[in-house]
Amino acid sequence: MTHLYALCDCNNFYASCERVFDPSLNNKPVVVLSNNDGCVIARSNEAKVLGIAMGEPFFKLRHLVESKQVYAFSSNYTLYGDMSNRVMQTLSRFTPHAEVYSIDECFLDLGSFCHIDLHTYAWEIKRTVLQWTGIPVSLGIAPTKTLAKVANRLAKKSKKANGVLVLTHPQHIQKALEATPLQDVWGIGRRYARFLQQRHVHTAYDFSKLSESWVKQHMTVVGLRLLKELRGEACLELEEVASPKKGICTSRSFGKRVNTFDDLQEATATYAARCARKLRRQNSCARLLTVFVTTNKFSENDRQYYNSKTIAMPVATNSDIELIHYANLALKAIYRDGYWYKKSGVIVSEIEPEYQLQLSLLDTIDREKHGKLMRVLDGLSDRFGQGIIRTATQGLSNAWQLKSDFKSPCYTTQLADLQTAYIR
DNA sequence: TCTGGGGTCCTAGGACCC
DNA sequence: TCTGGGGTCCTAGGACCC
Numbered sequence: 001m002t003h004l005y006a007l008c009d010c011n012n013f014y015a016s017c018e019r020v021f022d023p024s025l026n027n028k029p030v031v032v033l034s035n036n037d038g039c040v041i042a043r044s045n046e047a048k049v050l051g052i053a054m055g056e057p058f059f060k061l062r063h064l065v066e067s068k069q070v071y072a073f074s075s076n077y078t079l080y081g082d083m084s085n086r087v088m089q090t091l092s093r094f095t096p097h098a099e100v101y102s103i104d105e106c107f108l109d110l111g112s113f114c115h116i117d118l119h120t121y122a123w124e125i126k127r128t129v130l131q132w133t134g135i136p137v138s139l140g141i142a143p144t145k146t147l148a149k150v151a152n153r154l155a156k157k158s159k160k161a162n163g164v165l166v167l168t169h170p171q172h173i174q175k176a177l178e179a180t181p182l183q184d185v186w187g188i189g190r191r192y193a194r195f196l197q198q199r200h201v202h203t204a205y206d207f208s209k210l211s212e213s214w215v216k217q218h219m220t221v222v223g224l225r226l227l228k229e230l231r232g233e234a235c236l237e238l239e240e241v242a243s244p245k246k247g248i249c250t251s252r253s254f255g256k257r258v259n260t261f262d263d264l265q266e267a268t269a270t271y272a273a274r275c276a277r278k279l280r281r282q283n284s285c286a287r288l289l290t291v292f293v294t295t296n297k298f299s300e301n302d303r304q305y306y307n308s309k310t311i312a313m314p315v316a317t318n319s320d321i322e323l324i325h326y327a328n329l330a331l332k333a334i335y336r337d338g339y340w341y342k343k344s345g346v347i348v349s350e351i352e353p354e355y356q357l358q359l360s361l362l363d364t365i366d367r368e369k370h371g372k373l374m375r376v377l378d379g380l381s382d383r384f385g386q387g388i389i390r391t392a393t394q395g396l397s398n399a400w401q402l403k404s405d406f407k408s409p410c411y412t413t414q415l416a417d418l419q420t421a422y423i424r
Numbered sequence: 425t426c427t428g429g430g431g432t433c434c435t436a437g438g439a440c441c442c
Numbered sequence: 443t444c445t446g447g448g449g450t451c452c453t454a455g456g457a458c459c460c
Contacts, residue, residue: 429460430459431458431460432457433457433458433459434455434456434457434458435454435455435456436454436455436456437452437453437454438451438452439450439451439452440449440450440451440452441448442448442449
């Protein structure tokens with residue numbers, strides 16, 4: 001049985017999402033900013049042409065935004081998440097086997113579609129997604145996932161391909177590998193790229209010609225798998241069911257630095273509640289909870305402090321109330337007066353399925369009651385937005401809240417924002 | 425002044441066991 | 443005085459991804 005994978009990738013996803021609800025942005029340079037409006041994390045093609053780099057600090061292009069040469073948006077993950085679901089739903093109509101690989105990418109197993117005209121089918125997918133969701137996508141099709149990634153990249157780059165490239169013939173595959181710089185191969189990061197370039201390996205094709213033993217010796221089994229994938233031997237399978245996460249982290253830099261315990265506590269409690277929500281989504285509980293705090297390491301004037309504290313909880317939990325309680329204890333243990341804090345975070349680990357908990361004889365908590373409360377809480381959050389109901393510890397202060405000066409409405413998920421959309 | 429956040433997998437080396 | 447060999451578990455750190 002021949003393997004055949006398609007990688008469907010949304011073009012400039014976050015920027016495209018903003019455009020769906022404001023078509024006046026079409027053909028204009030659009031950028032989307034990281035949390036706290038710090039730096040650029042997504043760019044429309046027009047913004048790329050202007051030379052705006054990925055990760056560029058926002059202050060460097062503020063003048064372009066003020067003179068309306070570039071349109072900037074704070075990131076709106078509620079909107080992007082919902083648009084992503086729509087795209088994935090649409091894609092699932094085209095194959096029974098799909099893997100949502102990231103918020104803007106999906107692998108499709110087309111193994112049983114060998115007999116049809118793949119190029120035509122890919123165009124049908126592309127057209128349908130655009131029509132149903134407003135999001136432009138590109139498709140690369142090849143015998144392995146890694147080659148599908150190669151195909152997808154070229155599909156985007158090449159004018160002739162115009163967003164769809166099928167790589168099934170060996171000559172086409174070789175040409176594609178020759179046209180792919182080493183550092184653009186999926187699985188080759190900066191370190192390996194530098195290491196290999198020193199050894200005169202410059203393209204994906206050069207890499208595919210290396211010996212298996214050499215690659216394994218210098219790049220572990222991960223490199224070896226990559227080598228085989230590029231040679232057309234499928235080593236990476238489609239992962240249709242996302243496996244539960246082994247660690248969950250919620251952390252943010254604050255909108256401005258804070259120095260009181262109360263502000264830090266509100267932020268940390270809020271992050272603990274988000275971790276709890278993420279745990280409940282995947283029906284699991286965590287045994288360990290870690291809190292960390294840090295000052296701004298970029299600031300040369302501030303005194304620096306970093307610390308973290310891990311607590312083993314008596315019974316694994318996913319309750320807001322419990323996680324916030326332990327997060328508070330951990331924070332108290334590491335908080336020191338006299339520092340300007342810039343970031344804190346909560347990590348939960350040792351994650352177990354909700355239904356097979358190791359209970360403790362000394363457990364004093366009514367877990368059933370907590371569970372019911374949390375289900376009500378989640379229902380309200382779904383309807384009215386995250387954080388609409390919260391514990392007192394999470395507070396109402398906004399000293400630490402994210403800076404988000406250019407945020408678009410959550411057009412697709414919040415009633416009030418939907419009304420805004422109609423008025424526009 | 426401003427410089428993101430959240431993950432995974434693999435390996436080496438130490439501790440410990442029989 | 444010579445000085446085995448296998449296994450597991452854990453952790454830290456490196457590399458990568460979007």
